Amino acid sequence: MNAISERIVRLRYQIIIMVTAITIMMAYFMKDLEVNADVMSYLLEEDASVQLFNQIGETYGGNDMVIVGLEGCDVFTYKMLALVSQVTDSIREVPGIGYVTSLTSTMDIRSAGNGIDIGPLVDEFNIPEDQKTLDSLRAYILSNPFFSGKLVSEDATATLVIGRILPNVNRVEVMENIEKIMAGIPFEGTVFYGGVPVTLMELNRILIGELLKIGPVAFMLICLMLYAGFRNFRGVFLPMVTVVVSIIWTMGLIALLGYQVTLLTNTIPILLLALGNDYAIHVVHAVMVEQKMNPYKALQRAVRYIMVPVVLASVTTMLGFFSFIAGSKLEMIREFAMFSIAGVLFSVVLTILLVPALIAVMNKKSTVAVAPQKPNLFDVIPEKLLALSFYNRKKLLAFWVLIVLISVVGITRISRSVDFVDYFKPGSVVRQGDVVLSEKFYGSNPIYIRFSGDMHHPEVLNMMSDAQDYMRGFDYIPYTYSLADLIKQLNHAMGEGMHIPDDSEKIAQLWFLLDGQEVMEQLVKYDLQEGIVQGFVTSTEMQVLSEIETNFNAYVKSHSNENCQMAVTGVPILLKQLDENIVNSQVRSLAIAVLCVILLTSLLIGSAKSGLLAVFPIMVTLVALFGLMGFAGVPIDVATVLAGSVTIGIGIDFSIHFISRFGEGKRMRLDARESLDRAIRTSGKSIIISMLSIVSGVVMMVFSSLIPVQRLGLLLAFTMLVSGMATLTLLPMVLIKR
Amino acid sequence: MSIRFYITLLATLLILAGGNQLFAADAGEILIRMGDVLFARQDQTSRVKMILTDRNGNERRREAVAWQKGTNQHLFRFTAPAREAGIALLSLPDDVIYLYMPAYGRERRVASHMKSQSFAGTDLSYEDLEIQKYTEDFSALLIEQTETHYVLELTPRPGVQSGYSRIIAFVNAEHYYPETMKTFDRKGREFKVIEYLFEKKDDYWYAREVFITNLSRDHKTRVVFDDVRFDTGLEDEIFTIRNLMWQ
The missing domain is CATH 3.30.70 (Alpha-Beta Plaits)
Structure with a gap:
């Protein structure tokens, strides 16, 4: 480890030049970035x-x-x-x-x-x-x-x-x-x-403008937070350089590989702005802790101490994102995960290479190390929290148990949403159009039932007509249309009433009148062996989508026969499919993330039991997250589905840093309490700074024009606060019991 | 300046000012001659095959027997496919069209403005069946003349209801039958291209095959006339509603 840190210091100029060159190249590729908001x-x-x-x-x-x-x-x-x-x-x-x-x-x-x-x-x-x-x-x-x-x-x-x-x-x-x-x-x-x-289209527009709107504000807020924590230029400059460079590299990579910015990859810069800091904050803080020594030695020592936990923390974050690649079938979520992993990787590589290189250069320019500072709020808070976990264990435990119990009630109320219209704020173009369409018209979401059979056959046309009656039996499908309607109208025009003729020759002869009309190409296949019933659905509420999927699939299955096979599809069915994929993504990615994190933490601590206990704070955070979603009426959607696994990936970093510092104390033969005290002194402050800087970044998503992104930002801000607090209060209780 | 110069100048100006009129007069004559060629016979009987092809290359076929007398009496009786056999269309003067459907055992009059609609799923409209209408309803302008063709621009005369705003007709310069017609819809968009393959039989030129491409539908129709007979003395009785319903 010493050799690595020595080499980094020695090659500092080369590293800086190389990073600058890659950044210029990636920034150049970024000009080719394209946006694709088409979730479907x-x-x-x-x-x-x-x-x-x-x-x-x-x-x-x-x-x-x-x-x-x-x-x-x-x-x-x-x-x-x-x-x-x-x-x-x-x-x-x-x-x-x-x-x-x-x-x-x-x-x-x-x-x-x-x-x-x-x-x-x-x-x-x-x-x-x-x-x-x-x-x-x-x-x-x-x-x-x-x-x-x-x-x-x-x-x-x-x-x-x-x-x-x-x-x-x-x-x-x-x-x-x-x-x-x-x-x-x-x-x-x-x-x-x-x-x-x-x-x-509206999503597309928002995605393009969003970054320019939120990015600078988030940037400024995180800078302020870092300055409040470190009270010096270095503490702000180093994490922010790391983050900005990793964002440029990630977005450049998206363009270079020919991918497009989606509703989800659009949030990567903000997430990286929040997350990427984390690693650099720990390095900068570690250097400051060791600052009593010779600057170079302090740097080497800090790098040596910090490299393992930083790498581990980044690995867990990447595992959080990886859980989407392994657990989601939705390409958009997988792409988001892939480039988030790349972003985290870039952040950690830059933290390990660029930050020490820059510190080395800065130390050379100014041999005066960072001036010792008086303890500030960021030093005091962790110590107070530790004291709380020592002296008010029962109260603290009762508090967390209460949080969990309340959250469990909230979880039962959790809802889901795939309604794109809900993404927009009231008054937006989409909402305005939706209001007129739902008030004055039959809706805009088509549903189709395909009939494979002879379109001259009365039985087939009657099946179409019956299916239309069935569809119109649902309040939210006021309108349907098919060849059967036209045949009935023509039969009526021939003086035989508004029904399907019972003679296939009559149908064939009526068809003769319709042949060549443009509308026929929209209703029947040219060989007349297939036709569709088209309907419009006025609602995309989850209950409606579920009803449609269940009832219509059952209907087409039970009503198909040897003369006519039926199948159903349409925007509501695809939206339900999207919902199922989102739910599956949620369940699978959470399971994978939890397993990976338990495994990794157990390896780090050297005990499976302790590994399980170490992820306790993050489990509590997850329960609180879903409880909040249930109570606040925040549905699981294409964006909020990310909150759980991202929380695990990021939140576990706090535990890893804490456990790692605790382990150092143990190795120094300190007792559990002394080790905890040391862990709080060395990592508590950086956890607080890191937590607040992440919160400052993600909370900026609240200014997004898209409601799911707003919700994601607020949820992540909430989980970061909870997981930070849980780490600093629950983890000491768990570790002292070991 | 010599008198000869002034005469030449005057002649040039006259041609420039009145050239279109001269061409128009010629064009009208060409159109009349085209009508003469097409309707030289008193009557015509033929078997008609219609092959319809959609944009994906799928085909559908229809067959009929067609009787035609003069320029404005037509009777089509479909013979294939089997379930359409017996359907008959009777076209009479003044845009009167009757349709007979044997399965219903009754006839229905088809609204006059349907004449611009597709005929039996083909790319021909009811209007296209009445070629003589070009001479009556359209004014012509000769826009190009080559050794082999006259190119006429036909536009509906005022007050005439047509599905076309303009037709560019390529007329054979030797025999005066149309070889190609490019039609434009009422909004001026290119609509259909109709190509004719003419043959001579019993001193009459007749379209052995017609290829129609509907550009807006991306749909094609090939119409083949077989077993063509001319001047067999078709009675007016054939072109009546009573006969329409006879099978």
Whole structure:
């Protein structure tokens, strides 16, 4: 160890030059960073629902919907209908859009006397201008359940143009193009947007601006915290250089490897800003503790003492992140974990190499070591806490038991959420659009049931019709559409009533009338051996998603037969899938993180029993975390799912530093109490500084425009405080019993 | 300046000012001659095969027997596939179209504005079936002339309802039948490309095959006319609702 620290000091200039060169290179790569907020694009391709969803997109000209709403003017005027036609044409031209449905591009079947009329609902080439025709059009459309509430609001003040997005295209790009087009179309009313793509576009925008907004504030706050702790330039400069360089390296690596910044990797800089300090803080503090000696000797000694716990602490943090790679199937979470590990690795390597090198250079420039300081709050707090654990053990224990018991109650109340709309603050574009869509229209989340069978067969069409009745039986699916509807309407037009004919020849002949209509390509496969029922779901509440998944899967299973196989997919099913993956990620990653940390701590202490006891503070923290989530109504979502394992990874560092210093005391043949006293003096202060600097960093996430990121920041701040406090109060009780 | 110079100048100006008119007059004549070629026969009977191909290359086939008398009486009776056999379409003057569905045993009149809609799932509209309409409903402009082709731009005459805002027709310069038509929808977007393969039989030129590409649907149709017979003396009785319902 001495040899290493000597070598670092000797090669200090080379190290500084090399780090500078790599940093410049990585900063250069950062210019290529791209953002991808499309959470849905990270769903598992091999999953049957995802495959079916994509297959439907390919066969039927799109699966996901982008909704453009025009609100605030009477829809049934020449001007508005002409505008709808213009918007429809413009959206149709956007690359990635399959079909567009609007008042001027949807098909209608009418019958009068002996006549039959199949054609556009509103002829885009012949929009009515006279009031009488417009009034009769209004009366006809508003009384038709296929159009009223789907394409035009019941009060005729809003209308929708719905684009179907082809599979495997960048939904955000499509949405951005549509928004650009809409900005160029003059309209007196309000344009609003709906559907998953608009939420993704907004996410994308937020992700780009977020770092620039939160980063500098977090940076300043951590600097202040470090200065408050160390009261000198070095104590601020060294940890912050380490952190900034490791952030540049990590983000550069993301770009270099061709990955994109996601909702989660976007939080890495803030996390590193908070975490990366931790290692450097311990080194700087160790150097200060040894400062009575010759500066070089102090540095070597400090590096020697600190290297093992710092490396171990970083390994546990990396294990916390690794638990996501091993435990989550969601690519987005795995990517986040991968680059967080890289970031932590960079931080620790820089702490071991760059910090001593810089200290060595600084010591050379100024032979005066850091002036001894009077004990401050950061020295006093740990000592007070230790005293508390010595003299008020029972009270302290009762306090933690109470926390755990209350938290257990909270855990039973924990909820889950995958509703993207919930990510945004009230008043945001997404929320505004969502309000209009849910109040005036049928919703924006498509659900599909695929029917594999002969589309001429009455049984198959009746199955479709029955499935539609079943779907509409749920309050949150007010609207469905399929070939069966059209066949019923045509049968009615032929004078035989609004039902599916019982003769397949009749169906074949009705089909003849529909053949060639653009809408047919969205409803049936060209060979007529497959068709879909499409519905819209108005809610993405977890209970609704669970009901849909359970009931619809059971329905398609029990109603399929040898003539017709049914399968269900759609945005609600994929969201449920996402939720299940999140929950699985949570359970697996937590289990893996806990096991890894117990194993590592046991190895460090040299006893499995003590290892288990050493992770006690972090277990208490976890229980408190989930208890808080339950009481505060913070759901487990794609971001908050990270809190548990990240807490283990970071929180255990406090224990490791403490246990490591305690072990040194034991090796110096001090008794348990003296060893604890030494551990508090040497690591207590750095734990407090580290804890507060992490809290200062992560708490900045509260300024995020995204609610899950806000929640993650607050949760991590909470767990850091709890785990720091638990380490300094519970661990002494555990260690003194050994 | 000589008188000869002034005469030349005047002639040039006249050509520049009135050239389009001269071309237009020629174009109208070309269009009339095209109509003459296409409808030279009194009547026509043929078997029609329609091969429909979607954007993924999937095919669907339909077969029919077609009768045509004059320029505006058509009867299509479908023979294949089996479950569509017997469906019949009767097209009469003044945009009157009747559809008969044997499974229902009754006919229905198809709304006149459906004429721009797809005919039997093909890329032809009901309007496309009535080639003679070009001469009646469109004004023509000769926009290019080569050794082999006249290129006409056809635009609907005022008051005429058409699914097309413009048609560019490539007319064979020797025999005056159309070889290709590029159509544009009412918003001016390129819509369909119709290519004709003409043959001569019994002194009449007729389209042996027609290839239609619908650019907006990315869909293709090939129509093949077999067993074509001309001037067999088709009675007007054939083109009646009573006959439509006869199988």
